[in-house]
Amino acid sequence: MNRIYTKEIRIGNKSIGNFKPIAVQSMTNTDTKDIVSTINQINRLSDLGCDIIRVAVPDEDAAKALRKIKENIDIPLVADIHFNYRLAILAIENGADKIRINPGNIGDRGRVKEIVNVAKEHKIPIRIGVNSGSLDERVLTKYKGKIPEAIVESASEYIKILNDFGFDDIVVSLKSSDVPTTIESYRMFSKKFTYPLHLGVTESGTLWSGTIKSSIGVGTLLSEGIGDTIRISLTADPSEEVKVALQILRSLNLLQRGIEIISCPTCGRCNIDIVGLAEELERNLPTTQKHIKVAIMGCAVNGPGEAKDADIGIAGGHKSALLIKKGIVIGKIPEDRIIETLTEEINNLIKEETEA
Structure with a gap:
């Protein structure tokens, strides 16, 4: 897919925009004042693949x-x-690599200018975060509702405020809890501006429903070449946000790292616990920068063929499975050793990459 050009913005040791790899974000749910807990959670998320x-x-x-x-x-x-606005300034002075604000709730232009001046001094970007739930009453009245035109106009006004103060190191998000509104808002904005875009469906819901809404909203935009960084907003542990974001990127062939599981839907031909095996393996996957495809297939109909396209996989038989590596059958294993064997083979593949 052809990505739409956006200007490059530096955030700490990471750059987004200008066709850079799409960065995965999440947000801690610890009390920030609890420094140890916050550090521990951030490092766990980083290990999973969180970029920002x-x-x-x-x-x-x-x-x-x-x-x-x-x-x-x-x-x-x-x-x-x-x-x-004082918290924004204090956060910058204490090392924030970027701040996220909604200029509309910061107060008068003078306060926004003070933030901008400090951001300039410290050479950090500002994300303008526009949410349909916090649009200015004037814009809501003009457009008679939380429609994409209202969201884009709000973002445009906030950009102008920052531009008036000589600031252009800007990232923008235009989120709604409504998926079609979110999609159309980003589409409209990307036709008018070249600022890098932070994608997300805000307040998307629980792990189950939020994953579906976010996959449709974020996935649609990414497939159209729109977006430079993503956050999957879930009512769940932040680690789930990272996992879902990475899987969306893998599904669109935008990410070539981490372990990808392909598994078949269960049916009456299956003689092993394919559901339990796939879920157990997914819960206990190691992290890696290498892209490894693992196939868990239930029977001989499509199993061997699908597993041959994976780095390692199994095709189920009667309470057993064929073990297939790089397209070659290398053995037969009983059902109670499938997880143990696959985990060992995955770790061997990771080790091979480390030693290469």
């Missing part, structure tokens, strides 16, 4: 905690600010 992390900054203590947090993580740190 955002933390809530509701007060001065949280803003000051950023300095120590930043010293103990390896990925860019974004401060999420609402209402209080």
Whole structure:
């Protein structure tokens, strides 16, 4: 797919835009003032494949905690600010690599200018975060609702405010909890501006429903070449956000790292517990920068053929399975050793990559 050009923006040690790899983001759910818990969660998310992390900054203590947090993580740190311009300034001064604000709830232009001046001094970008749930009443009245035109106009106005103060190091998000509204808002915006876009369906829901909504919304936009960084907003542990985001990127062939499982739907021909095997393996996958495809197939109809396209896989038989590596059958294993054997083979593939 052809990606749409956007300007390059630097966030700490990561760049987005200008056709750079799409960055995966998440947000901590720890109390930012609890420095140890926040650092531990960030590093766990980083190990899973999170590229950029955002933390809530509701007060001065949280803003000051950023300095120590930043010293103990390896990925860019974004401060999420609402209402209080002083917190934005304090967050920048304590090492935030980017801040996320909604200029409409910061207050008058003078306060926005103060934030901009400090961001310029520290050479960090600002994400303008526009949500359909917090649109200005004037815009809502003009458009008679939370429609894409209203969202894009709000973003345009906020961009102009920053541009008026000589600031153009901008990332933009235009989120709604409604999937079609989200998609159309990003489409409209990308035709008018070249700022890098942070994609997401806001407040998308639980792990199950939110994954579906986000996959449709974010996946549709990515397939059209729109988007530079993504966050899957789930009512779930942040690790699930990272896993879903990575899987969306893999599904669109936009990511070539990590372990991808392909498994068949169960049917009456299956004589092994394909559901249990696939779920157990997925729960216990190691992390890796290598792209490894693992096939778990239930029977001899499509199993051997599908498994041959994987790096390692099995095709089920009667309480047993053929073990297939790089398209070649290398053995037969009983059902109770399938997980153990696949895990060992995956670790061997990871080790081969490390030693290469």
